Every structure is written in structure tokens, then in C-alpha cells.
Amino acid sequence: MKAIGYRDAGPISAANALIEFETDIPQPGPKDLLVAVRGISVNPVDVKLRASAQPDSGSRILGFDAAGIVQEVGAAVTRFRPGDEVFYAGDITRPGTNAQFHVVDERIVGRKPASLGFAAAAGMPLTSITAWEILFDSLGLKAGAGTDESLLVIGGAGGVGSILIQLAKQLTGLTVIATASRDDTRAWVKKMGADHVVNHHNPLDKEIKTLGISPRYVASLTHTQQHFASTIELIKPRGQIALIDDPDVLDVSALKPKALSLSWEFMFARSMFQTDDMDAQHKLLNRVSDLLDDGTLLPTVNNHGGVLNVENLRAAHELQESGKVIGKTVLDGFGE
Structure with a gap:
């Protein structure tokens, strides 16, 4: 599958600040979903990691927010099945969502708002x-x-x-x-x-x-x-x-x-430490989904940056770093 990440931490102005590469499709663990990513968003954590967190080895795939379609489920999954449309904010200890496919624990995943497209939905979870x-x-x-x-x-x-x-x-x-x-x-x-x-x-x-x-x-x-x-x-x-x-x-x-x-507040704490109430994020995302669908909440996307590729993701990182972001910036996924 295609993915975008970085090999060396540094400024977005560096020639290879973001790179596209091929990697294996990840395999879901017992409580994981394998999701075909259809939309992503950029958050401050993305630019902070790229700028300062050197990967342990090889390339690190960036991205946390995602919306997509469940392709496979792990043996212990009970909340979702293949074909379900989902949205979530990921886990800082695992590879990111700037890829064609992504694995995520079902306990931090919610039902995608039916009223929103994938990119708009991806702007909401984190x-x-x-x-x-x-x-x-x-x-x-x-x-x-x-x-x-x-x-x-x-x-x-x-x-x-x-x-x-x-x-x-x-x-x-x-x-x-x-x-x-x-x-x-x-x-x-x-x-x-x-x-x-x-x-x-x-x-x-x-x-x-x-x-x-x-x-x-x-x-x-x-x-x-x-x-x-x-x-x-x-x-x-x-x-x-x-x-x-x-x-x-x-x-x-x-x-x-x-x-x-x-x-x-650090929203990754529950997934980092596998807390007993980790599924609180599943429940609250479903509640947010309902509130978006009934019109109680407005989507917060204010910039659609196009399809996921190095050029568009670089522009989204530059905008995030500018300090002038209003609402959220999103991109469509690679697709299959």
C-alpha cells in the first residue's frame, strides 16, 4: 500500500520533510479493525512529531484522524463488521493514518456521521x-x-x-x-x-x-x-x-x-495506557456522530486540501504551522 511519512525529523521546508513510500498492508490484531482510509485531517500533533520526533528506525507514517470503511476485523471485535463506515483519532504509539489502510483498536472508533463525507468526518474525531x-x-x-x-x-x-x-x-x-x-x-x-x-x-x-x-x-x-x-x-x-x-x-x-x-488533557492517554475505560472514546464518538447528524453540532472543517499526496500534505502542514488555521484542514484519502 501507499503511505506518507518521514525518515528524519526536521522543518517542513526540508526537501524530504515528507515522503511517499510503499509498505505492507498492516494485519489487524484481536481487537483491531483494518480500515480503508477515505479521509484524513491534520492536527498540531502531526507537525510536532514531524519536526522533533526522530523515528526509531526507517520511516514513520504520520496522521491520526481518519474516516473510512472497515475491511477486516480481528477475532475479538464485537462492535463493527466489514463494510461499516467509521471515524476515529488513532493511537500515538502505532503507525498513522496517512496511508491507504490502517489498523486501529475498535474501542477508540466511532460510527461515521451519515450526514458527512469521509473527509469532513475525518476532521472531527481528535x-x-x-x-x-x-x-x-x-x-x-x-x-x-x-x-x-x-x-x-x-x-x-x-x-x-x-x-x-x-x-x-x-x-x-x-x-x-x-x-x-x-x-x-x-x-x-x-x-x-x-x-x-x-x-x-x-x-x-x-x-x-x-x-x-x-x-x-x-x-x-x-x-x-x-x-x-x-x-x-x-x-x-x-x-x-x-x-x-x-x-x-x-x-x-x-x-x-x-x-x-x-x-x-491528552486524548491519547487512554489508548497509550490501555485504560479500563478505553471504550469511553468509542461511546463519545458515537454521541458526537449523532449530534452531527441531527444538526446539534456543526462540522468544523474550514479547508479541504485535495487528495492525499506529498504536495497537498506538505501544504496542510505549512498551514498548520502558520498559526492562522481556522477550524480543521482535511484531505481525501489515497483510495484503493
């Missing part, structure tokens, strides 16, 4: 899992319970922010404040459902003060270190902060006066 786990694991909110509290989303126009805003509005009733600085990103987060938009190029505590709102919850999706002092200043006492980026240093002692809680 960000949806991340956003869901932020709200309902990290922050401990209850879907459908309702609340009169507010949530600040730092980095609202990216892939995670786009679906997090929607889930927060549709499933919790939180008042959502999103950060965005450009006219196009401000319009996007309003389309996703944000109640208020503030400019993250200004001190956030001062921006939030003008709204007369003190959030109990903060989802810091980017530049956490830059905004950490402002976040502590603006959040309510006993508030909760969840983050997904990789700040060099955080002074967590600053959380003590307000008795604040801090947690990292």
Missing part, C-alpha cells in the same frame, strides 16, 4: 475527543445538567476550540467566552456559538473585566504560559483550568491563594 474530555473529565461537568457558570476558551478558532465551544453551549449551557483577534477568527467563533469574544493580544484579565464576568472554568488551548498570570487573576476562586499545550514552566504555587485546580 478535536471532539479532546474537547469532550476537557469538559466532562478534566473540568468534571455533566452533559445535560445545565449551569449558570462561564467558560473561557483561550484559542477559540482552532480545531479543538471550534468543537469545544459547541459542546459547551449545546450540552452544558455554559456562557462561553472565546479568544480571537482577527475579523475572520472572531466571526468563526461566533458562528460556533461563543457568547462573547475577546482579543488574546491584550491582557485577558482586563479584557474579561470589561464583560463583567468571572469565569469558573478556563480551557487553555494555546499560549498557556503567556496567559497564565492573567488566567489566575480573572478566574473565580476554586475555579478549574484545563490545558492541552506544552508550556516550558508554570508557577503552580500561584494557584494556591484561589484554591484553583489545574489539569492537562
Whole structure:
């Protein structure tokens, strides 16, 4: 089969930053699905790995998000059968989805939304899992319970922010404040459902003060270190902060006066450690699929980059690295 990956970590500008090669079709294990990949998306983790994680040997296939058709199932599979259309975000410890075929544990796979094509569906899993786990694991909110509290989303126009805003509005009733600085990103987060938009190029505590709102919850999706002092200043006492980026240093002692809680969200943790509740991602993806099909959630794809090949994938990586991505970038798969 055809696949795209890299042999040497480095910048996307390098001549061989991404390469296409032939490799064997993977064989499914007992709990695995063999999926014919029909759509993929690009996430920050893709560009981070390509730039800094040297493969142990040979070539590493990139890609996590995928949508496709089940071709074969392992002996212990119970949730799917050949011919099923699925979507999922993969496992960081296994080869990626930028290939014609891919194997994935059924416990982290969901039913593809019937209302979306494969590429559009591939734009949803990783960000949806991340956003869901932020709200309902990290922050401990209850879907459908309702609340009169507010949530600040730092980095609202990216892939995670786009679906997090929607889930927060549709499933919790939180008042959502999103950060965005450009006219196009401000319009996007309003389309996703944000109640208020503030400019993250200004001190956030001062921006939030003008709204007369003190959030109990903060989802810091980017530049956490830059905004950490402002976040502590603006959040309510006993508030909760969840983050997904990789700040060099955080002074967590600053959380003590307000008795604040801090947690990292990493959606690969369940599959990396084969947790007892690993199938929570299967269940939440099915729920997201239903919410997309009934129109409760909007797809977050904002750029279709064409068919999967080296040239188009390189362009998608360049866009992701530009810091100007709105929503998600997707590509059609190689095909059979």
C-alpha cells in the first residue's frame, strides 16, 4: 500500500520533510479493525512529531484522524463488521493514518456521521475527543445538567476550540467566552456559538473585566504560559483550568491563594495506557456522530486540501504551522 511519512525529523521546508513510500498492508490484531482510509485531517500533533520526533528506525507514517470503511476485523471485535463506515483519532504509539489502510483498536472508533463525507468526518474525531474530555473529565461537568457558570476558551478558532465551544453551549449551557483577534477568527467563533469574544493580544484579565464576568472554568488551548498570570487573576476562586499545550514552566504555587485546580488533557492517554475505560472514546464518538447528524453540532472543517499526496500534505502542514488555521484542514484519502 501507499503511505506518507518521514525518515528524519526536521522543518517542513526540508526537501524530504515528507515522503511517499510503499509498505505492507498492516494485519489487524484481536481487537483491531483494518480500515480503508477515505479521509484524513491534520492536527498540531502531526507537525510536532514531524519536526522533533526522530523515528526509531526507517520511516514513520504520520496522521491520526481518519474516516473510512472497515475491511477486516480481528477475532475479538464485537462492535463493527466489514463494510461499516467509521471515524476515529488513532493511537500515538502505532503507525498513522496517512496511508491507504490502517489498523486501529475498535474501542477508540466511532460510527461515521451519515450526514458527512469521509473527509469532513475525518476532521472531527481528535478535536471532539479532546474537547469532550476537557469538559466532562478534566473540568468534571455533566452533559445535560445545565449551569449558570462561564467558560473561557483561550484559542477559540482552532480545531479543538471550534468543537469545544459547541459542546459547551449545546450540552452544558455554559456562557462561553472565546479568544480571537482577527475579523475572520472572531466571526468563526461566533458562528460556533461563543457568547462573547475577546482579543488574546491584550491582557485577558482586563479584557474579561470589561464583560463583567468571572469565569469558573478556563480551557487553555494555546499560549498557556503567556496567559497564565492573567488566567489566575480573572478566574473565580476554586475555579478549574484545563490545558492541552506544552508550556516550558508554570508557577503552580500561584494557584494556591484561589484554591484553583489545574489539569492537562491528552486524548491519547487512554489508548497509550490501555485504560479500563478505553471504550469511553468509542461511546463519545458515537454521541458526537449523532449530534452531527441531527444538526446539534456543526462540522468544523474550514479547508479541504485535495487528495492525499506529498504536495497537498506538505501544504496542510505549512498551514498548520502558520498559526492562522481556522477550524480543521482535511484531505481525501489515497483510495484503493
